[in-house]
Amino acid sequence: MRQIFVVFFAAGGIFIALASMALAMGKVDKRPRSPIYGVTLPEGYRQWEFIAPAQEAPPLDELRVVVGNVTAMKAYRDGKLPFPDGTVLVKLAWKRAPSSEFAPASVPGAATTVQVMVKDSRRYAATGGWGFGRFINGKSADEAQHRTCYGCHLGNVKDHDLVFTRYAR
Amino acid sequence: MRQIFVVFFAAGGIFIALASMALAMGKVDKRPRSPIYGVTLPEGYRQWEFIAPAQEAPPLDELRVVVGNVTAMKAYRDGKLPFPDGTVLVKLAWKRAPSSEFAPASVPGAATTVQVMVKDSRRYAATGGWGFGRFINGKSADEAQHRTCYGCHLGNVKDHDLVFTRYAR
Numbered sequence A, B: 001m002r003q004i005f006v007v008f009f010a011a012g013g014i015f016i017a018l019a020s021m022a023l024a025m026g027k028v029d030k031r032p033r034s035p036i037y038g039v040t041l042p043e044g045y046r047q048w049e050f051i052a053p054a055q056e057a058p059p060l061d062e063l064r065v066v067v068g069n070v071t072a073m074k075a076y077r078d079g080k081l082p083f084p085d086g087t088v089l090v091k092l093a094w095k096r097a098p099s100s101e102f103a104p105a106s107v108p109g110a111a112t113t114v115q116v117m118v119k120d121s122r123r124y125a126a127t128g129g130w131g132f133g134r135f136i137n138g139k140s141a142d143e144a145q146h147r148t149c150y151g152c153h154l155g156n157v158k159d160h161d162l163v164f165t166r167y168a169r
Helices: A002-028 A070-078 A149-156 B002-028 B070-078 B149-156
Strands: A049-056 A062-068 A088-098 A105-119 A130-136 B049-056 B062-068 B088-098 B105-119 B130-136
Touching (some): A062 B049, B062 B105
Antiparallel strands (some): A049 B105, A062 A088, B062 B088
């Protein structure tokens, strides 16, 4: 009888310990992660310095701004390639909407996607050192969408460390 | 003869004093100033947080990004109108250029104008509290161009404290 109690309490203790660890890990980072890469939306990216705007033709018909963290901006300013580990780039996109106040202008309409590139040459060695994330309304897009990232970047901007955006001066 | 020397040295002293003052003032701020308003390109604006991108149809055919200083961004985030004194907004503009690397995209080409709005409700009381500056290659545009700023802003965005740009979320 006493042995049964010992086993019972020991099992209970292990369960509580594991549950606490899971909870603690969950508290550390509950943010949505992209499939394949596990990339998250970085904290505070809306306040980051912009690298350049862009426009995407119909059917997407979007206005975009790409921003970078401090590591990214230093690399851009120094003209340094490849980008160092810790570089994070974020592209914010909106539907292009005609301005109701000034006829020749288009302005951001509804937000569409937020796309993230994270440089970690070890973790993402199989994809040129870059991890990719595509988010819609704060949630990650599906795996099929993430399968297209690396191939398109590799096919078009291999000579610029897989990064399309240049610093707009 | 002695009187002549006294007058000569006195005049020389005054000249040197005035020249030194002019030099000192020049050292304090030699930046180009817009006509009418005396607005300058603010230090470090390229690193400021962006408010929104915009696109301008042909013939200008431009991509633009509007950035704001800390006072501006706080007002935007708080949804505060009118903007407080000390608000500075800067619009950077580039010719829209087709991307050579990704067909549906347009990216910044040559830089065109940098346009500045400075809120100072006393100094610019006659123009809704705003001073305007338009710069091309770091030099101010002419007075005729600056005569058009206030009327266009007043005619189109009177209800948004003469500011076109909204914060893109």
